[in-house]
Amino acid sequence: MTSPLLCATDLQVHFRVDRRAVVRAVDGVTIALETRETLSLVGESGCGKSTLGRALLRLEVPTGGTLRAFGEDVTTAGERGLRTLRRKASMVFQDPAASLNPRVEVGASVAEPLFVQGVGDRASRRARVAELLGRVGLSPDDAGRRPHQFSGGQLQRIGIARALALDPDVVVADEAVSALDVSVQAGILNLLMDLQAERGIAYLFIAHDLKVVELISHRVAVMYLGRIVELAPTAQLFGEPRHPYTRALLSAVPVPDPRRRTARAQLQGEPPSPLDPPSGCPFHPRCPLADARCRAERPTLITDATGHATACHRVHE
Numbered sequence: 678m679t680s681p682l683l684c685a686t687d688l689q690v691h692f693r694v695d696r697r698a699v700v701r702a703v704d705g706v707t708i709a710l711e712t713r714e715t716l717s718l719v720g721e722s723g724c725g726k727s728t729l730g731r732a733l734l735r736l737e738v739p740t741g742g743t744l745r746a747f748g749e750d751v752t753t754a755g756e757r758g759l760r761t762l763r764r765k766a767s768m769v770f771q772d773p774a775a776s777l778n779p780r781v782e783v784g785a786s787v788a789e790p791l792f793v794q795g796v797g798d799r800a801s802r803r804a805r806v807a808e809l810l811g812r813v814g815l816s817p818d819d820a821g822r823r824p825h826q827f828s829g830g831q832l833q834r835i836g837i838a839r840a841l842a843l844d845p846d847v848v849v850a851d852e853a854v855s856a857l858d859v860s861v862q863a864g865i866l867n868l869l870m871d872l873q874a875e876r877g878i879a880y881l882f883i884a885h886d887l888k889v890v891e892l893i894s895h896r897v898a899v900m901y902l903g904r905i906v907e908l909a910p911t912a913q914l915f916g917e918p919r920h921p922y923t924r925a926l927l928s929a930v931p932v933p934d935p936r937r938r939t940a941r942a943q944l945q946g947e948p949p950s951p952l953d954p955p956s957g958c959p960f961h962p963r964c965p966l967a968d969a970r971c972r973a974e975r976p977t978l979i980t981d982a983t984g985h986a987t988a989c990h991r992v993h994e
Contacts, residue, residue, distance in 0.1 A: 699952070
C-alpha cells in the first residue's frame with residue numbers, strides 16, 4: 678500500500694489575537710490525502726476549512742502536530758525544504774481576484790510557477806500558458822489582458838490554469854467553482870475529473886455545495902470549529918450520516934422537486950467562537966442529543982471497519 682501524498686497528524690494552527698486570546702482555527706486534525714482521490718472538506722463558514730487547506734501546503738505554519746508531504750516531514754521545513762512540495766502541490770484560492778496581481782498580465786501570473794521553478798525558457802512557457810488557458814475554456818489571446826478585464830468566473834478559471842502549470846500531483850481547491858454559473862461549473866468539474874483520470878491528480882476539494890461534493894468526491898470530511906467530526910466514503914456519508922451536525926448539513930440541501938418534502942434538522946443558536954470554544958464536545962451547545970458526558974468530555978474521531986470515522990459519544994455508545 679502506497680503512503681499518502683499529504684498526511685497531517687494532530688495538526689494545529691492557532692492565531693494569537695492578543696496576550697490572552699488565541700483563535701484555534703485548526704485544533705487537532707488528523708487527515709490523509711491518498712493518490713488519485715478527491716477528498717472534500719465541508720462545514721459552515723469559519724470552521725477552519727481554508728486554514729486547514731493552506732496548512733497542508735505549508736502556506737500557514739502549523740502551531741502543533743506533524744505534516745508529511747510526499748514522504749517527507751515538512752512540519753518545520755524552510756524554503757529549501759519546501760521546494761519539492763511547492764512543485765508537486767498547488768492551490769486554487771477562494772478569492773481569485775485577490776490572488777492575482779492587478780498590475781500583471783494574466784499570462785505572466787499563470788507562468789509564474791514555471792519561472793520560479795526554472796521550468797523551460799520564455800518560448801516554452803508562453804506555449805504552456807496558451808495550452809493551459811485553452812484547457813480551462815479561455816483564449817490564448819487572453820494572456821495579454823489584466824485581471825480587471827475578466828469576470829469573476831473567468832478569474833477563477835485563470836486561477837485553476839495557474840494551479841495546473843507544473844502538472845502537480847495534488848491540488849487544494851478552495852471553493853474552486855463557487856463563483857461560476859452552472860454551465861461553466863459543470864465544464865470545470867468535468868475538466869478536474871478528466872485531469873484526475875489522465876494524470877492521477879489528487880484533490881482536496883473545499884466546498885459548500887454538497888451536491889457538487891457528492892458528485893466529485895471519493896471521501897468527505899465534515900469540519901466543525903477546527904476539528905473533523907465525521908469522515909467517510911462519499912456514498913456512506915450521504916447515505917448514512919452519523920454525526921448530528923452532518924445530518925443537519927445534509928438536511929439543508931434543497932430538493933429540486935416541490936412534491937417532495939424533507940424534514941430539516943434545525944440547529945439552535947450560532948456556531949461558538951474559536952476564541953472561546955465550549956468544553957467537551959464543541960457541538961454540544963447546538964446538539965439535540967447532547968448529554969452530561971458531551972458537555973464534559975471531548976470525543977475522539979473513531980474509525981470503524983468500513984472506514985467511517987465519527988467523533989460523537991452518542992454514536993459509539
